Amino acid sequence: MLNGKLLFCVGLFLVLLASSCKPDDSEQLDSPYNLVLPAGFPPMSIPADNQLTEVRIELGKMLFFDKALSRDSSVSCGSCHLQSHAFSDVVNISSGIEGRKGMRNSPPLFNLGYHPYFFFDGGVPTLELQVLAPVQDVNEMDHEFPFAVQRLAQNPVYQKMAQIAYNRDFDAFVLTRAIGAYERILVSGNSTYDKYNNGNSSALNESAKRGLALFNSERLSCSGCHSGFNFTDYSFRNNGLYVQYPDSGRMRVTTLPEDRDKFKVPSLRNIALTAPYMHDGSIATLPEVVEHYNNGGAANLNKDPRIKPLMLTSQEKSDLLEFLYSLTDNDFITNPDYAP
Amino acid sequence: MNTYLSKIAPLMLLVAVLFSATSCDKEDDQEGPGAVQVSFSNKYACCAINHSDVHQNSNGRDFTIALSQYYISDLVLVDHDGAEVPFTGQYLLVKSGTENKLQLSNVPAGHYHQIKFNVGVDSVTNHADPSTYDAANPLAPQTPSMHWSWNSGYIFFRMEGLVDTTATKNGTLDFPYFYHLGTDAYLMPVVLDLDLEVGDSKDAAVKVNMDASTLLTNIDLGGVDEGGHSISGNADLAGRFSTNIKSSFSVE
Numbered sequence: 299m300l301n302g303k304l305l306f307c308v309g310l311f312l313v314l315l316a317s318s319c320k321p322d323d324s325e326q327l328d329s330p331y332n333l334v335l336p337a338g339f340p341p342m343s344i345p346a347d348n349q350l351t352e353v354r355i356e357l358g359k360m361l362f363f364d365k366a367l368s369r370d371s372s373v374s375c376g377s378c379h380l381q382s383h384a385f386s387d388v389v390n391i392s393s394g395i396e397g398r399k400g401m402r403n404s405p406p407l408f409n410l411g412y413h414p415y416f417f418f419d420g421g422v423p424t425l426e427l428q429v430l431a432p433v434q435d436v437n438e439m440d441h442e443f444p445f446a447v448q449r450l451a452q453n454p455v456y457q458k459m460a461q462i463a464y465n466r467d468f469d470a471f472v473l474t475r476a477i478g479a480y481e482r483i484l485v486s487g488n489s490t491y492d493k494y495n496n497g498n499s500s501a502l503n504e505s506a507k508r509g510l511a512l513f514n515s516e517r518l519s520c521s522g523c524h525s526g527f528n529f530t531d532y533s534f535r536n537n538g539l540y541v542q543y544p545d546s547g548r549m550r551v552t553t554l555p556e557d558r559d560k561f562k563v564p565s566l567r568n569i570a571l572t573a574p575y576m577h578d579g580s581i582a583t584l585p586e587v588v589e590h591y592n593n594g595g596a597a598n599l600n601k602d603p604r605i606k607p608l609m610l611t612s613q614e615k616s617d618l619l620e621f622l623y624s625l626t627d628n629d630f631i632t633n634p635d636y637a638p
Numbered sequence: 639m640n641t642y643l644s645k646i647a648p649l650m651l652l653v654a655v656l657f658s659a660t661s662c663d664k665e666d667d668q669e670g671p672g673a674v675q676v677s678f679s680n681k682y683a684c685c686a687i688n689h690s691d692v693h694q695n696s697n698g699r700d701f702t703i704a705l706s707q708y709y710i711s712d713l714v715l716v717d718h719d720g721a722e723v724p725f726t727g728q729y730l731l732v733k734s735g736t737e738n739k740l741q742l743s744n745v746p747a748g749h750y751h752q753i754k755f756n757v758g759v760d761s762v763t764n765h766a767d768p769s770t771y772d773a774a775n776p777l778a779p780q781t782p783s784m785h786w787s788w789n790s791g792y793i794f795f796r797m798e799g800l801v802d803t804t805a806t807k808n809g810t811l812d813f814p815y816f817y818h819l820g821t822d823a824y825l826m827p828v829v830l831d832l833d834l835e836v837g838d839s840k841d842a843a844v845k846v847n848m849d850a851s852t853l854l855t856n857i858d859l860g861g862v863d864e865g866g867h868s869i870s871g872n873a874d875l876a877g878r879f880s881t882n883i884k885s886s887f888s889v890e
Binding site for chain 1: 778779780787788790871873
């Protein structure tokens with residue numbers, strides 16, 4: 299017969315083993331999220347520490363639209379990333395807290411899981427790390443990150459969801475991961491062009507088809523940089539906006555003179571929704587953008603060789619625009635799953 | 639049999655307690671035999687840095703040091719045979735006006751004649767995600783921030799204050815300067831001579847001072863292009879500043 303003292307010790311041993319880390323029974327309340335990718339899209343790589351789940355995404359969405367993230371609780375991520383505009387903003391430079399202005403145009407948010415780096419200068423390698431930047435940027439939310447975490451951690455709903463989604467108290471990890479998870483499901487690939495590309499040959503009208511041929515032509519070389527399923531090769535290029543730039547772009551990160559005034563090539567998906575254009579929002583309309591490329595741009599030392607006068611006829615310009623309009627994905631901007 | 643089990647039961651309990659203590663990355667505060675405490679202090683010449691003290695640089699401009707903090711990592715003790723005892727994975731964020739101690743444990747007994755460390759963090763750590771660390775870890779997001787969120791990487795050395803930029807140098811502290819130095823290229827190795835005896839029975843201590851009065855050698859603080867931005871954008875200034883940082887340390 300085993301004595302009572304021994305049983306107690308063995309029992310305590312097991313209890314201590316089980317309790318030495320936090321119990322993970324709360325995980326049962328969450329379930330994996332099945333991200334359905336559009337036809338023709340490659341698999342999206344998702345970090346091991348932030349696999350998609352229902353509660354992670356829901357928590358991320360709540361945080362994305364929570365103004366408490368900013369120092370004076372006046373702006374959220376959603377303040378400058380509007381779903382109706384493919385999660386971009388309608389002004390050239392968005393206002394942060396107290397109406398402060400940064401120096402770059404708010405980019406649209408979709409298909410972010412495919413981006414190899416973030417921001418126009420590519421200074422941030424992951425979606426999760428990206429979250430740190432707008433919170434702390436003095437012209438955006440101007441919030442010390444630990445203070446933002448402390449404030450949000452006081453919300454009992456966030457605490458509960460953090461336990462369910464990540465099996466830990468609400469902290470910087472939960473904040474960055476949850477927003478990253480939400481942003482990863484913002485996938486756009488059901489435009490008129492996509493329907494055409496996936497076999498519906500009548501989806502594009504004749505003008506848009508001519509525009510597509512121009513877009514892919516060697517003469518225009520648009521698809522030399524705006525390539526692939528997401529219409530970008532994510533490279534850094536100068537497109538001749540100015541002779542001298544107030545913002546040195548990629549060079550700000552690398553300090554290399556050859557990177558001066560170069561900016562990440564943006565996707566052209568939903569381009570009709572994301573005016574104004576360019577890294578600084580300096581071109582108001584899409585026809586004016588086409589005109590900029592047609593003119594060949596300003597004589598910047600690092601201008602990409604593809605940027606040269608194109609001699610487009612007015613018919614060609616309107617065909618090109620017709621194609622660009624076909625890149626709008628109306629399902630994306632009306633999807634209730636993305637809305638607060 | 640039962641007697642045998644009842645004898646080892648307390649041992650099992652001990653094992654369980656040890657397991658629970660170590661399985662969640664709890665810091666072990668116990669100073670075992672061969673423990674060495676390395677402390678860092680920020681000074682200005684003789685004395686501790688006082689944030690409101692007004693100093694004068696070699697060009698006659700008054701300035702203050704409101705903030706001076708930096709990361710210490712990859713500390714190594716070198717014994718008299720030249721053998722190195724590394725303490726990888728230990729990071730310290732040194733701030734002014736607080737105790738900054740790095741506790742080294744399991745240091746083999748012997749005589750050590752050099753201490754080496756880096757100001758900054760290695761490139762792998764530099765590009766890791768601060769939000770993956772527990773909030774108490776010096777590599778976690780800090781207030782004020784020691785991480786560039788727009789160009790992911792740690793600020794290795796952060797110095798800020800006010801400086802007189804008036805033409806007549808009349809003593810008005812009119813300009814908030816800031817030097818933020820980082821990026822992999824500016825990891826700053828420091829090697830200092832040491833006379834340290836580590837024995838089995840006694841704890842040893844090393845006191846390292848950083849003298850901020852040497853940080854501005856060959857830098858015209860408050861001059862045109864010499865202050866007021868993150869330094870990585872100005873390689874020449876960053877080079878001078880990092881040279882000064884490396885020579886600002888001494889063992890007391």
